[in-house]
Amino acid sequence: MQTSLKIAVVGSGLVGSLLAIYLKKAGHTVHVYDRSPDIRKINFSGRSINLAMSNRGWKALDAVGVGDSVREIAIPMDKRAIHLVDKLNFQNYGQEGESIYSISRGKLNRKMIDLAEEAGAEFHFEQKVWDVTLSEATLHIGESERGEWEERKFDMVFGADGAFSRIRHRMQRQSMFNYSQEFLNMGYKELNIPANADGTHKLDKNSFHIWPRGEYMLIALPNLDGSFTCTLFMPFEGQNSFESLTDRKMVEDFFEKNFPDSIEVIPELANDFFKNPTSTLVTMKCFPWTYEDKIALIGDACHAIVPFYGQGMNAGFEDITVLNEMMEKFGNDWKKIFSEYQISRKPNADAIAELSYRNFMEMSTKTADEKFLLQKKIEKVFSDKHPDKWIPLYSRVTFSDRPYAEALAIGDFQNEIMEEVLRLDNIENIWNTEQVENKILELLSK
């Protein structure tokens, strides 16, 4: 049994709220601070990509008994719908019955805060944490950065305050703190496909829709109300870029030409385009994640990644799963808990950062490529026949809870094998033969 501690969680986002539930269930007093107003009382929209909940996320939710409550607001997507300029292809994500789940970030966040409050966590909104005294687990809170601050002392502080974490900001100023932030030369903008008049979806509801166009792409994920949240990813500068689309007509012409089947389903295209902000995409890495037995970072605060694998929230929730394992294993020895937590998670956070970065290429370019689709078909056939010998990379990341670092390493190995297989003569015709199966078996056993 753990000694009950007074714990602050900074950040009431998805990871902060779920962590609060875990800490309450472990018997602690939990105060959650957020600089923003209560998301349940405001209109939240305009700059989010819908979440894609997968195995790691569900595992963390179910272990604390809130999975079913979240399933109520989730829509399964079992396949990619790939919108080429002249045709529509479908590609299953996994085996029969395997899906990722579209959830609105705002809806999920509201629900998570409700659940955390029910569990007994106390929320403090519009409380701006500007600094933390690491050795004392003391928060410094005030209206403005240069104004008066109040001190709040805790036994322990978790920084779940996202990619631009204030808690990490203080840790960064220690010696020996490794840190990097790297922005993509690409941004994203939210657009909207409204529901039909009867509340049904204008596109297939159980698909993750992609319009792959190489350097840029459009995606759409379903919402419960029949609408889709769309996201346009595009370079900031250059030929096809946010900078190059300067008026309504240019935006409409661009979509007409490049996403012809999207035009009739995005009625407010030009309005949304100029009203909604263009957001940035950053990969942030750091180490260490903890300070003695006083401070720990979690989620985006210690490993912000680009969204192309749909694993940001899932990775943050998995942090909590691992932290909880360490809590159960090491009892009141928080130094050990924090140390084992960060050692276990860091290589996996780095791996999913790399996989996410690479996956833009897969989504925007390879899904439009015949050779890539052939590779996926070969992998599927082989994997169905030898499930013990071949779990495709996407499935290992999305439908398993094997470590991300293992997925990255095995994925690279599998890719080398498939490159060799695709070089076989006449592979387009022989792909579903024993010859190919034996070739893969041979390469696997090397």
Next chain:
Amino acid sequence: MQTSLKIAVVGSGLVGSLLAIYLKKAGHTVHVYDRSPDIRKINFSGRSINLAMSNRGWKALDAVGVGDSVREIAIPMDKRAIHLVDKLNFQNYGQEGESIYSISRGKLNRKMIDLAEEAGAEFHFEQKVWDVTLSEATLHIGESERGEWEERKFDMVFGADGAFSRIRHRMQRQSMFNYSQEFLNMGYKELNIPANADGTHKLDKNSFHIWPRGEYMLIALPNLDGSFTCTLFMPFEGQNSFESLTDRKMVEDFFEKNFPDSIEVIPELANDFFKNPTSTLVTMKCFPWTYEDKIALIGDACHAIVPFYGQGMNAGFEDITVLNEMMEKFGNDWKKIFSEYQISRKPNADAIAELSYRNFMEMSTKTADEKFLLQKKIEKVFSDKHPDKWIPLYSRVTFSDRPYAEALAIGDFQNEIMEEVLRLDNIENIWNTEQVENKILELLSK
């Protein structure tokens, strides 16, 4: 002719002081701020590696007429003295007459501030800059971070405030600012070899002394007063580490065993070891370096590197050379000056960071390796005969002003060639033959 501006330089270190001289000569009003006391009035010691001035440094000093004044406090080192456990080897750095120059950081900094004052720059010591308003080039100065601040408005601000720059700190909080800091798992500690009673040096004065021992090493650079400044580089943790040497006897035994010829020349070994701090080694990269025509970072503030190529100061001084070229080329168009400056310098800063990181291995391990010394001999012979075809990497970095990025690329190419040459049968005996020369010529022409 440039319009005279009111310019602040934050940081009165080597780069800040030299930049102040350049800006004064260009007709501007220059105020230099430093949070520390005037280095000319305090005792500066205990945590520095002597500087190794080479071509790029001299070029920047000479172009503004202060090179000869600095030569008065510089000692040429034309070779490495490699102290193996049982013998001493020498290895020339370059051609006859080519040397790097040992200079005490404190001495040089004092002289640079004198020279900048003579040129008309105004210095403000013990003035702590806590923040900068980027768009207004306004400094915020005060006693403490949380106390009262005064504002000082300028036309332009240079951040020459080192690896932990406050000016950069503000720029980091902008969107799209790429940043990384990475610490080595190794630290360094200053030790001292005093002069003989008659003021002469205890070791060869015109050598850069190295005791290469693989994971750790000792170096010593000469001072004018007959002493040497020594630096011990060693991992923080592990078998041979700072952590593992916990008392005087352990330190003395360690040196006796591993640096036997150093024992009699470092009389205060154990005292220095426990008195002097163990310093960290960081590589810091960022981009952009400038903000409109208002703010520019320079030197360590935008590219801190590890010291193993002796190029930190030289790279910072070369920033000034390039900035000055842009000033002469683009007149009053400071947006253009800043933009071209950062575009020109960034790839070279990245290259010297990489070369510096790699050079620890060369210094600590390869200089003790027969194969490496053979490679150097072969390169020397070939380079003497074909100076137009082969400038060794070290010479390109140290004795030329060709871009660092070019040095890195060509160095990698040369290394591939030498690897092949070293694989030739019986190379130990045929290294100085026409066969080897022809082999290199053949590989170069591929």
